[in-house]
Amino acid sequence: MTEGPAVPLDRPVLDAIAALAALDGEGPVLVASDFDGVLAPLVDDPSASRPTPGASAALTRLAALPPGRARTALVSGRNLAALAELSSPPAGVLLVGSHGAERGAVLGSGAVETLPFALEPDQADALRAVSDGLEAIAGPVDGAWVEHKPSAAVLHTRRCSPEDARRSVEAAVELGASLPVHTMQGKDVVEIAVVETSKGQAIDALRAELGAVAVVYLGDDVTDERAFAVLHEGDLGIKVGPGETVARVRVSTTDDAAEVLAVLAEHLER
Structure with a gap:
C-alpha cells in the first residue's frame, strides 16, 4: 500500500503533467531539474546539501523508465564532480555541471562518465x-x-x-x-x-541530442530563468519558490518539487 501525496498540487500543475504524459511522439520527454533549492533544500554549507528522500525516490523511478519514454537530467551550476557526489543520482541520469560547461552521465556501475573538457x-x-x-x-x-x-x-x-x-x-x-x-x-x-554557457543553452543541446518531444524543467534560481526562457509551447517550466519568473506554473517548496516528479513518473509509467 502506497501513501498519498505529501503535498497537494494545484490543478494547473496536474493538468500540465497529464498533457505531457499523453504525448505520443518519436522521442522521450526530457525531465530536467536544478539541484539546490529544488531537489535539495538550500543550506548555508553547500557541502551538506542532499536531495530529499522524496526527490531521490522520484528520480529513481524516472531514470528507470525506457529511454524512448523519458530521459532525466540534473542541470546545475555546481561542478560536475560535486553534483554527482551530492545528488547520488541513479544510473541513466544525465548530468550537466557548471551551467552547461561540463557534461556527464551516470553509468550502471554508479560511476560517472564525463565528456572531455579543456580551456584554451x-x-x-x-x-x-x-x-x-x-x-x-x-x-x-x-x-x-x-x-x-x-x-x-x-x-x-x-x-x-x-x-x-x-x-x-x-x-x-x-x-x-x-x-x-x-x-x-x-x-x-x-x-x-571564462566559457559562455547557460542552463538555457544546456537544455537546447539536450533537447536536440535526445530528440525530446517535450521538456519539463524545474528551477528556483535566477540562472534557471534562462532555461525557462527556451522552453517551447508544449513544454512545462516549474518555478520552485518565490521570485519573478517566466515559468508556466509555480510550486512553493522542495517537497512540492519532489511530488511533481513523483506524479510525473506515475503518469509516464502508464
Whole structure:
C-alpha cells in the first residue's frame, strides 16, 4: 500500500503533467531539474546539501523508465564532480555541471562518465585572474568564500552580513566587467565564467541530442530563468519558490518539487 501525496498540487500543475504524459511522439520527454533549492533544500554549507528522500525516490523511478519514454537530467551550476557526489543520482541520469560547461552521465556501475573538457590558453589565463580577484575580495570578509570550477570561479556570500554581502557582490561584478569573461548573479552567489554557457543553452543541446518531444524543467534560481526562457509551447517550466519568473506554473517548496516528479513518473509509467 502506497501513501498519498505529501503535498497537494494545484490543478494547473496536474493538468500540465497529464498533457505531457499523453504525448505520443518519436522521442522521450526530457525531465530536467536544478539541484539546490529544488531537489535539495538550500543550506548555508553547500557541502551538506542532499536531495530529499522524496526527490531521490522520484528520480529513481524516472531514470528507470525506457529511454524512448523519458530521459532525466540534473542541470546545475555546481561542478560536475560535486553534483554527482551530492545528488547520488541513479544510473541513466544525465548530468550537466557548471551551467552547461561540463557534461556527464551516470553509468550502471554508479560511476560517472564525463565528456572531455579543456580551456584554451587565453581562457586559462582569464580564469586565473578571476580566481585571484575573487579570493582577494572574499579574503577579508567574514563568511565569504570562493568555489573553483573548471571554467569559472564563484563568490559565495550566504554566510555574510547583508552589508558585507552587498559590497562583496558589487566588487565581484566590477571584477567581471574588467575582464573578458561572463558574469552571472544568483542567490547569494556571483559566478564569473571564462566559457559562455547557460542552463538555457544546456537544455537546447539536450533537447536536440535526445530528440525530446517535450521538456519539463524545474528551477528556483535566477540562472534557471534562462532555461525557462527556451522552453517551447508544449513544454512545462516549474518555478520552485518565490521570485519573478517566466515559468508556466509555480510550486512553493522542495517537497512540492519532489511530488511533481513523483506524479510525473506515475503518469509516464502508464
